[in-house]
Amino acid sequence: MAKAGQSTERTKTIADALLGAAPGTSPRGIHQQDLDRLDLRILDELQRQGRLTMTELGERIGLSTSPVAERVKRLERQGVITGYHARVNPAAIGRSLLVFVEITLSAKSPEVFEKVKREIQHMPQVLECHLVSGTFDYLVKARLGEMAQYRELLGAILKRIPVPSTSNSYVVMEEVKESTVMPLG
Numbered sequence: 001m002a003k004a005g006q007s008t009e010r011t012k013t014i015a016d017a018l019l020g021a022a023p024g025t026s027p028r029g030i031h032q033q034d035l036d037r038l039d040l041r042i043l044d045e046l047q048r049q050g051r052l053t054m055t056e057l058g059e060r061i062g063l064s065t066s067p068v069a070e071r072v073k074r075l076e077r078q079g080v081i082t083g084y085h086a087r088v089n090p091a092a093i094g095r096s097l098l099v100f101v102e103i104t105l106s107a108k109s110p111e112v113f114e115k116v117k118r119e120i121q122h123m124p125q126v127l128e129c130h131l132v133s134g135t136f137d138y139l140v141k142a143r144l145g146e147m148a149q150y151r152e153l154l155g156a157i158l159k160r161i162p163v164p165s166t167s168n169s170y171v172v173m174e175e176v177k178e179s180t181v182m183p184l185g
Contacts (some may be wrong), residue, residue, distance in 0.1 A: 035080070038063065040184045042071055043080070047181045050084040087180075090143055097144045099171040101154065102136040106165035119160040125153050136168070147171075 033119070035043070041061045045052060053058070060069040075081045090096050105112060113131060116138065122127045128141040144150050150169075158164045 039071060039075060039080075042068065044181075044184050046072075046081065046084075047184075075141065092144045095143045097146060097150060098175065099142050099144065099150050100170040100172070101138075101140040101142065101157070102168040102170075103138040103140060103157065103161070103164060104136040104166045105138075105161075105163050107163045108137065112162050116161045120157075123153065123156065125149070136166075 038061060042057065045060050046056055049128045054069045057064050059070070061068065063071075072081065090098070105116075107124065116131075117129075120126055120138075120140070123142075125142045125144055126140055127143050128139075129137045131137060132139050142150070142153055144153065150171075154167065154169065157166060
């Protein structure tokens with residue numbers, strides 16, 4: 001982290017020079033300690049409202065527009081900010097059925113994991129898929145319009161992924177909390 005009075009050039013140079021991800025770093029090699037208090041405040045504000053203008057963002061964190069814009073561009077370049085998205089109401093587009101699926105594989109290898117990864121990428125109904133530790137291998141989150149679509153998706157998953165052993169499905173009755181805002185600091 002840059003100390004008071006120091007330029008952030010050192011942070012940018014180190015971060016830009018790192019090519020691979022080391023433990024405790026982002027995909028582009030950024031350590032959390034390379035993010036100063038203002039960077040964290042910018043990230044917090046943008047997580048909550050990604051459509052802020054640079055002027056509005058600057059007013060909220062106490063900087064003028066130009067330094068804020070430079071910081072946001074640096075955070076984007078470094079891969080800390082990975083995109084800006086509109087949140088769509090699932091019911092408004094006929095996708096109110098939310099399902100989680102646990103998948104257990106009967107055999108495991110790097111090749112099998114890679115094939116699962118490739119196949120799941122081509123399923124647009126799948127919002128998230130995570131390789132996890134524990135009693136099953138993958139946790140899949142899917143958003144659909146109706147149960148028949150879920151039945152088709154489950155069939156496609158079990159047909160296309162290698163060596164499926166078992167699956168357990170959980171249909172969400174009520175979404176109690178869903179957030180994309182990560183706590184910072």
